[in-house]
Amino acid sequence: MEKTYSPRDIEQAWYARWEAAGAFRPAGDGAPFCIMIPPPNVTGTLHMGHAFQYTLMDALVRYRRMQGCRTLWQPGTDHAGIATQMVVERKLEAQGSSRLELGRAAFVEEVWQWKARSGDTIARQLRRIGASVDWSRERFTMDEGMSAAVTEVFVRLFDKGLVYRGKRLVNWDPELHTALSDLEVQSAEEPGSLWHIRYPVYNRDMHLTVATTRPETLLGDTAVAVHPDDQRYAHLVGGEVELPLTGRRIPIIADSYVDPEFGSGCVKITPAHDFNDYAVAERHGLPMINIFTADATLNENAPPAYRSLGRFAARAQVVADLEAAGLVARIDEHRLTIPRGDRSGAVLEPWLTDQWFVRTAPLAGPAIDAVEGGGVRFIPDPWAKTYFEWMRNIQDWCISRQLWWGHRIPAWYDPEGRVLVARSEAEARQRHGLGADVPLRRDDDVLDTWFSSALWPFSTLGWPADSEDLRTFYPTSILVTGFDIIFFWVARMIMMGLEFMNDVPFREVYIHGLIRDQDGQKMSKSKGNVLDPLDLIDGIDLPALIAKRTSGLMQPHMKPRIEAATRRQFPDGIKPYGADALRFTFAALASTGRDIRFDLGRIEGYRAFCNKLWQASRYVRMNCETPGESAPAPEASPGARPLADRWIRSRLARAVADMSGHLDACRFDLAAGSAYDFAWHELCDWYLEMSKLIFNAEGNAQEKASTRRTLAEVLETVLRMLHPIIPFVTEELWQHIGPLACKSGATIMLQPWPEASAVAHDEEAERDMAWIMSFVLAVRRIRADLGIAPTRPLKVQVRDAGSRERGLLAAHGRYLEGLGRLESIETVAGDSPATGSATALLGDMKILVPMAGLIDAAAELERLSREIARLRDDLARSAGKLGNRAFVDKAPPPIVAQERERAAAMRSALASLEAQRERVAAFAAADA
DSSP states (O other), X not given: OOSSXXXXXXXXXXXXXXXXXXXXXXXXXXXXXXXXXXXXXXXXXXXXXXXXXXXXXXXXXXXXXXXXOEEEEEOEEBOOHHHHHHXXXXXXXXXXOOHHHHOHHHHHHHHHHHHHHHTTHHHHHHHHTTOOOOGGGOEETTSHHHHHHHHHHHHHHHHTTOEEEEEEEEEXXXXXXXXXXXXXXXXXXXXXXXXXXXXXXXXXXXXXXXXXXXXXGGGGXXXXXXXXXXXXXXXXXXXXXXXXXXXXXXXXXXXXXXXXXXXXXXXXXXXGGOHHHHHHHHHHTOOOOXXXXXXXXXXXXXXXXXXXXXXXXXXXXXXXXXXXXXXXXXXXXXXXXXXXXXXXXXXXXXXXXEEEEEOOHHHHHHHHHHHHTTSSEEESTTHHXXXXXXXXXXXXXXXXXXXXXXXXXXXXXXXXXXXXXXXXXXXXXXXXXXXXXXXXXXXXXXXXXXXXXXXXXHHTTTTTSOOXXXXXXXXXXXXXXXXXXXXIIIHHHHHHHHHHXXXXXXXXXXXXXXXXXXTSOBOOGXXXXXXXXXXXXXXXXXXXXXXXXXXXXXXXXXXXXXXXXHHHHOBTBBOOOOHHHHHXXXXXXXXXXXXXXXXXXXXXXXXXXXXXXXXXXXXXXXXXXXXXXXXXXXXXXXXXXXXXXXXXXXXXXXXXXXXXXXXXXXXXXXXXXXXXXXXXXXXXXXXXXXXXXXXXXXXXXXXXXXXXXHHHHHHHHHHHHHXXXXXXXXXHHHHHHGGGGTOOOSOGGGSXXXXXXXXXXXXXXXXXXXXXXXXXXXXXXXXXHHTOOTTSOEEEEEESOOHHHHHHHHHHHHHHHHHHTEEEEEEEOTTSOOTTEEEEEETTEEEEEEOTTTOOHHHHHHHHHHXXXXXXXXXXHHHHXXXXXXXXXXXXXXXXXXXXXXXXXXXXXXXXXXXXHHHHHHHHHHHO
């Protein structure tokens, strides 16, 4: 066994062995357990959110696999319509070609070729973090079988009247020329202007003032609205205003949508270019005038002076013309929320266009009932409220996209414009009695990628065929996903599962938070705080890290700032931590909160934890391996075991029970905490140290044999208990430790999960050991308070000991002396003077450490005084900073919070040092 823990030497090698052996495939006859991977984009690479989510899923999968379940973790990728089309289009542009030059068929073939060459990046990266998915079943949303399922669903929904084509408002990307889902819209505040425009009232010598951030859209206004209860305008409702620059008159209407307290209380209504206005127009039967073309230039519905102008050029011209006419009351600087396409970065337009929609209300009812009735349970429970809020206000779902890459809509149009929906053109002709001589034109649009993703839980299992996989694994067991796609994916899967499988797609939905940086900020390239999980696993030097963080910036002027921040944060780059340390960090951070702060200090600590296991295993192997023997010495009866053996076995049983309960409840943070506390603190810090006392003592072969057996069996169990979270290091160590505990097998992942009931809790041993540990810790605190070296032997006196304490002192003095580094323990009378002794209380019993000869009181007082003076100066500077209003108001909030935390830590340290000085001063006075 190597002396040094090196993740790089074991992780990829073990994954290759597992995969080659087919260890990830469903096996056995246990209860089925199935998780569907949220399919990442085929264009994507592994980011921190992916790594976090897949770690949690893998922990559940490995846990259930070890429990004997027939476990399937279904992998696959999404064809990512817009993202993939953009990648290939940019490649063509670099080659001097374009999508339009190739034509649709040749372009789609080009995308398939790109996918064959480059589409498995994220699959390779999933292997790096240890995801134990069944790669033999990997699916792609554009696979032949998956495409057939998509077509089948579309046709059945259309036949039931649940899919229709209509003209409605959508998020339109004028650069990509396609509708976008809300999830593909990135909205952020940007500086802008608010124009206050006068609309003359027809036949009255007055005007109404409306405010807008998009003055060019007034050319498509079809009303001005006021609140029904606003008495300022009640007499005008039913009248008209003259729409500036257009020669049109539009009505003044009353609608409760208007906020009478905002601005003038008058709102322009532009139904074809604003979602709220669209709803108002539907209520009032207003016309909807679309003034934009697909690329956001003004069309023939605008006055001639503005036609063919781009929207921003039209804005400038409209404002100039309004000012010339004296119709601009004022212009205010204004910060407004701008929606941009997440792929193109273009400012989006609400645009009225013909699209395909799913009528969602009939599907939403059963989906609401399923969650209300307990058929699907959200973890944590409050996320169900988020689900209900959206489902009870659900709007019809726009499922068409104006792209070439994706599932083409199975609809054709005959010469009369009739829509013919069918599984194929031949079926369309047969359904409608059309001969081969009637020309049909296929719909050019493709389906939203969320449409195929909504079918993922059953389409991946072979639907619409009645496959064995479908019968075995549907409904799946649990879905693990982020709260940001409850609407876009979770709800739609529930609706589609109930509609086509007559059952929910999963029994539980575990909703996790989103990974942010250590200050709680969203990770983004523009902030320079993005962490790549593979960099944390493999390490990266500073130049490469700077290059990665500053490449492809949308705002190149930010490069120097990001480079400087990176140099401050990672002066030596990022060292390699390994996948296990990263996984343990993710598990430990997986609280029930909405945001999860990723602190590099945690991953440093968990790499140290993996190393601790490694060194503990080396110790166990060196002390438990007997040349020529393949098994530990014969087992003693439980009652004959030493106290330490009884205690650690009892504590192990509790740790296993805690770990199982936390994983069952998806409390990964608590599971990681329980395992960490037991393995590091109880096993390594205490039991291993006690075992050294036994091995180093003279004689008592039976006690040593019991300790060897306990060491091997407890550590082997700990490795199995930790395997779901840190699979690589536990596998490597188990290969060495398993045989010492009489365990055999090709891999730890197929070993049984530890059973807590296998060992009875030993309350007496736990009580006695708790007393011993408290005694030792009390002595250690005295050492720390007085600055006494840990290796210096101490003479300890015990006063006011009861009969139980005296019995424990007599029976377990070797533990106290060995662990506390004590020269002797003397029981003294209750009336013995304690002058010149440091004292600690353990119940009613006093622990006394005579200080004579242990410390130079004068030198220690001088050292403490210097340290206290330094801390007071630092605290004064910090207080001055925090008392400076300019610093508190202008510095970034994380910096201010960090300074407050630093000041609190200094106050605590100062109080501790002052108390220590008082103790030493008292000793010096008594000694004098």
